[in-house]
Amino acid sequence: MPEKLINALFRPQILAMSAYHVANAEGFIKLDAMENPYSWPEELKTQWLETLRDCPLNRYPDPEARQLANSIRNHDGISDASALMLGNGSDEIIQILLMALANTAQVLAPAPGFVMYKQLSDSLGLGYHGIPLLADSLALDLPAMLQSISEQQPAIIFIAYPNNPTGNLFAEQDILAIINAAPGLVIIDEAYAPFAKASFLTRLADFPQLLVMRTVSKLGLAGLRLGYIAGHPDIIGQLNKIRLPYNINSLTQLSAEFALNNKALFDEQTQAICEQRTRVFAELEQLPGITPYPSAANFILFKTPAQQADAVFASLKAQGVLIKNLNPQGGLLADCLRVTIGTPHENSAFLQALKNALLAI
Numbered sequence: 001m002p003e004k005l006i007n008a009l010f011r012p013q014i015l016a017m018s019a020y021h022v023a024n025a026e027g028f029i030k031l032d033a034m035e036n037p038y039s040w041p042e043e044l045k046t047q048w049l050e051t052l053r054d055c056p057l058n059r060y061p062d063p064e065a066r067q068l069a070n071s072i073r074n075h076d077g078i079s080d081a082s083a084l085m086l087g088n089g090s091d092e093i094i095q096i097l098l099m100a101l102a103n104t105a106q107v108l109a110p111a112p113g114f115v116m117y118k119q120l121s122d123s124l125g126l127g128y129h130g131i132p133l134l135a136d137s138l139a140l141d142l143p144a145m146l147q148s149i150s151e152q153q154p155a156i157i158f159i160a161y162p163n164n165p166t167g168n169l170f171a172e173q174d175i176l177a178i179i180n181a182a183p184g185l186v187i188i189d190e191a192y193a194p195f196a197k198a199s200f201l202t203r204l205a206d207f208p209q210l211l212v213m214r215t216v217s218k219l220g221l222a223g224l225r226l227g228y229i230a231g232h233p234d235i236i237g238q239l240n241k242i243r244l245p246y247n248i249n250s251l252t253q254l255s256a257e258f259a260l261n262n263k264a265l266f267d268e269q270t271q272a273i274c275e276q277r278t279r280v281f282a283e284l285e286q287l288p289g290i291t292p293y294p295s296a297a298n299f300i301l302f303k304t305p306a307q308q309a310d311a312v313f314a315s316l317k318a319q320g321v322l323i324k325n326l327n328p329q330g331g332l333l334a335d336c337l338r339v340t341i342g343t344p345h346e347n348s349a350f351l352q353a354l355k356n357a358l359l360a361i
């Protein structure tokens with residue numbers, strides 16, 4: 001295609017963007033994407049397939065996914081006072097939120113934070129402000145956040161709780177101060193809620209501008225693409241106007257409901273992941289030159305010796321272990337790598353490969 005035509009067709013913001021890159025993980029021990037490493041027992045798979053057998057694929061799905069929405073409400077204890085909207089992953093919900101804003105809207109989030117907040121803001125031409133966390137603690141820089149809120153008057157503030165890619169839970173008091181200062185919406189993104197034992201869901205009644213977003217991806221259902229957001233009915237009502245009517249397909253509706261009805265299995269898997277998180281953290285702490293950051297999620301961010309992150313990442317990859325290299329993002333993430341907690345066997349392979357890498361550099 002002639003470049004002139006491309007430039008004439010697409011918005012400057014789109015032309016300036018690069019596509020979200022996902023590494024090809026084929027053949028690797030895959031510890032790069034915060035997936036649950038466990039599958040289901042055969043017996044459960046058989047039951048699941050049985051529930052799909054009579055799924056009417058010739059019909060459109062229930063546009064409101066009412067049965068699934070009810071299961072989610074029960075599973076998470078979301079009160080009837082809050083409205084609930086489902087999305088094709090929470091990524092879609094972030095997109096819906098941003099699409100609904102005025103085109104002069106400003107978006108604010110701590111940095112480093114979840115990349116889709118910026119990626120989707122950029123795609124829509126919204127102003128995006130990433131406010132650096134404090135360097136050593138990775139805590140919120142509350143004065144800087146409050147100052148930026150006052151200057152930018154953001155229509156929306158995203159706070160991942162726990163944060164990705166740092167893994168920590170921000171102080172509750174800091175978040176409350178931000179909610180109180182916010183002139184617009186505050187989205188608490190609880191993608192890692194299963195591993196965190198902390199939530200703002202119970203605060204929804206206190207703050208009409210507060211919304212809590214979750215996903216089943218990190219719990220162990222990343223392939224289904226299902227996220228959800230709870231908040232004031234007046235706000236969710238506006239968002240629902242631009243949600244595509246059948247955004248949750250029939251197979252996802254049935255499968256997610258089946259999974260939520262088998263909560264015990266996921267609780268067990270979550271427990272195993274949290275135990276391994278403790279083990280991997282302790283072993284990382286013992287490695288010379290490695291500094292792991294405390295995590296309330298299913299991954300651990302760690303620092304390598306200065307200037308060595310790229311080499312360590314490459315060495316791990318050459319040994320068949322794929323994690324995430326955050327060093328290219330720079331700033332607080334310079335020298336940082338992020339590993340997702342896998343099975344005990346996968347974690348051992350990662351730790352051994354890391355030891356080998358450290359000896360080689």
Ligand SMILES: *Cc1c(COP(=O)(O)O)cnc(C)c1O
Pocket residue numbers: 034088089090091092114160163164189191214215216217222225226227
């Ligand atoms: C993974 C992640 C998401 C995206 O979840 P999906 O439901 O899979 O789209 C959202 N927010 C944060 C902070 C995440 O880490």
